[in-house]
Amino acid sequence: MMNRMPCILILLALSLALAACSGNKTKPEQEGAQGGQPTTTEQAPGAETMGTEQGGTFEGAELDNPDSPLYKKVVHFDFDKSTIKDEDRDTIKAHGEYLANHPAARVTLEGHADERGSREYNLGLGERRADAVAELMQAFGASDDQITRVSYGEEQPVATCHEESCWWQNRRVEIIYTDRG
């Protein structure tokens, strides 16, 4: 569980390659579901958008280029904090500028918390984290109507152990492109 994020990214890349080969918008999704691949619900919207850029523009690829700051689509936080860490500013800046340059692009920012403390408070905390990312994206030119925010609090952990090695992974905002513009 601890090393799940890299796996998810590889899966994303693979399914993108499949989408590009088949040119079929829905097929990769179905295959993923039938093949029982360990995809998570959070990925589903991401997988869907890959089909939409079947037109073959290069902008889409930029989001999937491991050398691009746009490649990273999750940022992490300290316990009970929503302060953006210095190391994540470039990631958020890149996505903010991407949104500014692609007015049709849309993202959902999913805010999450670790399991500690009360669930309803953690819903608030997840939302505050999503807000912090949204505000910084807007500072770099993204507009408010390009960004949807949703908080899942502690309800959707990516790692399930009861210690910091899992907790830090769960204190996160996921940047999910619902339309790459």
Add this chain to the structure above:
Amino acid sequence: MNRSPHILVAAALVILSAWAAPARAVLTIEIVNGVEGALPIAVVPFAWQGEGPAPDTDVAGVVRDDLHRSGQFETLAVSDMVERPDTQDAVNFGTWRLLKMDYLVIGRLMPAGNGYRAEFELYNTHSQKRLTGYGINASAGDLRALSHHISDLIYKELLGVEGAFSTRIAYITAEGAGDDRSFALHVADADGYNPQTIVRSAKPLLSPAWSPDGKKLAYVSFESGNSSVFVQDLASGQRRRIASFKGINGAPDFSPDGTRLALALSKAGSPDIYVLDLDSGNLRRLTDHWAIDTEPRWMPDGRSLVFTSDRGGRPQLYTLNATTGATERLTYDGDYNAGASVGPRGRLVAMVHGRNNDFRIAVLDRHNSVVKVLSDGPLDESPSFAPNGSMILYATQYGGHGTLAAVSADGRVHQRLSVSEGDVREPAWSPILSR
């Protein structure tokens, strides 16, 4: 001849038998610690005075289990009962004193109309006096409820407080992982029997809250992608979507008179406390602060609430006047206090009490501001007071699973409520159910 009615009948029978089957408990409740000096009591099996076989429900057995589980009583095993009297004339008090029993319950069960009648008497074995006794009728399907009622009467007679045996608990389960994750909201009797699933969803469910008449549950569901608050009628299964604004729709709590629902909504930016009038739909905002204001809980008088806010930097509990919106900080002890549950008299407030990464259930006495830590942590949450104030149900981690536990308000009695698999969380104790 058309076959489909047969198939339908067969299907209906399957469903009915599945429905009728569970008198069994899914949650098993065990005492981890009882009270030292618990009251010794013998509950003799009730004599069956009907034609034919006795009903399946062992009334005296249910009563015995109730009293034992409360931690306040030490019950005598049936195998140790050398006599089994069913009338006062047949009681040899000396026998029960030799068995070190201070109290004795005897009773009889008989048919009455389409149901049953139970009669029982409670004695002090030392004074040899009858302390109380009742005859109670119940329909055939309500023998467990009748038994819990007897437990309540004995509890009240001997401890001077209302029992909480005629109650139910609501709780959330989560099973599976990733795409196969599923969530369900269940309701069961307070002893874990008669579990019923009232909502099932692939998306998170949280924050169940009982209406004061025990007939409805409010809860939060993510089934539409974002959080929404629903109110569901337990008997019919019908539900109403109460709040699905932009942002967070969470933390429902019924006012003591059942006419209003307190909520945390972030539609105006950050989560704030609102009160929704359930009849008119009128929504009133009570707090307006950049902080996270959430988990409103009504005080018993219906005039003020307790809520969680991090307006002071970390989450702490505050009181809130429901008329003026005036707030006042309530907790100072510890760096994290949240998720309040207010006791039935409003004096005690249970909460998640965090200190250096250790989260336990604690109770604040509002009269003297003393905070008493009741649980062992380190990841305890979601306290819920029993309607008689005797116990606090909460969620904890045990054996790698989310499970439920209960602790008496004085911290002396500890119970563990376990299920075979999956995670159990967010317990909510019902009000006392009228029979």
